[in-house]
Amino acid sequence: MTDAVEARPRHWSALPGWARIGILALVVVIVGLVAFVVVRVATRVPPVPLGVTALDDLRPGACLEESARDLDEYTVVACGTAHPQQVFAPAELELDQATYDLVDSSLAIFADKLCLRYLEYRLFLIEGLPSGDYTAYAIAIPDSAAYLAGDTEALCVIAPETDGSTITGDLHRPLP
Numbered sequence: 001m002t003d004a005v006e007a008r009p010r011h012w013s014a015l016p017g018w019a020r021i022g023i024l025a026l027v028v029v030i031v032g033l034v035a036f037v038v039v040r041v042a043t044r045v046p047p048v049p050l051g052v053t054a055l056d057d058l059r060p061g062a063c064l065e066e067s068a069r070d071l072d073e074y075t076v077v078a079c080g081t082a083h084p085q086q087v088f089a090p091a092e093l094e095l096d097q098a099t100y101d102l103v104d105s106s107l108a109i110f111a112d113k114l115c116l117r118y119l120e121y122r123l124f125l126i127e128g129l130p131s132g133d134y135t136a137y138a139i140a141i142p143d144s145a146a147y148l149a150g151d152t153e154a155l156c157v158i159a160p161e162t163d164g165s166t167i168t169g170d171l172h173r174p175l176p
Helices: 017-044 097-102 106-120 144-148
Strands: 051-054 073-077 085-092 134-139 153-160
């Protein structure tokens, strides 16, 4: 007399019906969540167009070919090429009107300080960025007439601390 030991089959069909339905439901939920996250990220971070771009049309993430701070147009290049500065954040300039009336250049000073704080706390910038190697300042600062008309946004730019140095790579990190 031989004792035959039947090995349990380890196939999908051997699972009870409720387990198969549960596993399929879990897979569908996981795939759905992954698809949702990918779509959200793709739609929240539009690509930055390359080429000559008006100052008002610059967006965070734009890598700029020029090193000047006061141009009306900048040439946006791919971030993988060497570039002297990169737009990394919008700076909302809500300054008390009494303070603004005291000093004509107070918006520029305030915007530069705000951009330096963004750099200090790595807001809109990649993690682990050594802040001592870079400086930040504002461009596209509204003039007094534009500010009074409601234009209260400037753009923060990051650049190497030493003159003539360039950045190779993308330092911008979009915030959720």
